[in-house]
Amino acid sequence: MNNPVLACYSLAKSYLDGVSKIEVLKQVDLEVNAAEMVAIVGASGSGKSTLLHLLGGLDKPSEGRVLLNGKNLQQVSEREKCRLRNHHLGFVYQFHHLLPEFSALENVGMPLLIKGDSPRCIRDKAAHLLEQVGLENRMKHRLGQLSGGERQRVAIARALIADPLCVLADEPTGNLDPANAERVLKLFFDLQKARSTSVVMVTHDPAIARNAQRIMRIEEGKLVEIQ
Template sequence: MNDVVISCRNLTKQFSQGDLAVPVLKGVNLDLIKGEMLAIVGSSGSGKSTLLHVLGGLDAPSSGDIRILGQNIAQISEEQRCRLRNGSLGFIYQFHHLLPEFSALENVAMPLLIRRLPNQEAYDRAADMLKLVGLSHRLTHTPGELSGGERQRAAVARALVTQPACILADEPTGNLDRKTAEHVFDLMLELNHKINASLIVVTHDTRLANRAQRIQQLIDGVLCDISDAS
């Protein structure tokens, strides 16, 4: 199954509250195919963000296996996991998390600079990506000088600048008004098709979720197809 970008089997995650173990994920199974867009929906507090963080290697599961491009992330070093995340995954959050003291160009170039690309190449690629998201006129502006929609478009550019195999988006339009949210989502879909990256989107917005190729719902710690989630 060479087309599988991210897969997990029997994934569990629990947190401790005093002496209590609180289960959040209870045996999640998932295969995400190259180029596929999957929307994950669920009630507030159902563990959607936790699932995304665990799939992206930002948090460790309590048990189960996760593979990114065939690599079991539990069987590689932390340094190798960081390289795998930086090279293969892009992250978009509800809040843009741009560094306020840096320009849009510098923020978008950051993942490439962390990868130790030559500065000029990193900035050239960042400028090209900002042009794709319609921000070529805002390269030198800091986040405080951008509108909410522009900040989120810059965050999309930063997630895609490494040409990742998969984009993990956690409520990427949740902090935007409806019109701007639809514009940003359109942009994500367009760029997703251009680079043939897989896309997992956690969202409360059913209108946006319905534009995905596949929708799954997290119910009681288990990921279900919508048709099974009755």
């Protein structure tokens, strides 16, 4: 088997609440292989989003390690961690986290701008992805001129523009009505398969989770494979 694109071993996260220690995650092990989709389910407050933040290097574990493309995120500088995240990960959230002062095209191109690509390359790649998500006529529109479903499609295009090894998706359609959610998810899954991108998706919806090759559940801080 190939080396996993993203993995964690003996991962734990705890917080101090006054004098009490609250253990959110306990000794979590996970390996995500190339082009694989993994769904993570669990009750509200079980630690699903915490795990995603740790996998993305957005939070530090209390114990254990996270490996992105073979690099231990706990053993690199903050600058290198940011570089690895920018090159190898894409993020899609329930709330799109787009920048309202920029157009759809500029929002999609932002990861490549940070990476230092040429303006023409950024513009061409961003335009191509917006065409793929059906927004070729909305490229110059700002967020206030886009619907919720359109904004989430922009967020998906942004997550994929740097050709990441893995996309981390946290309830990516949780803020949409059912019809829009279905359209956006189909688009997301189609693009994921076409690009052979790995995905780790947090969801509360069993129907969404069934699109994944593996379904994991967080129970009492531990990750259990259920499919």
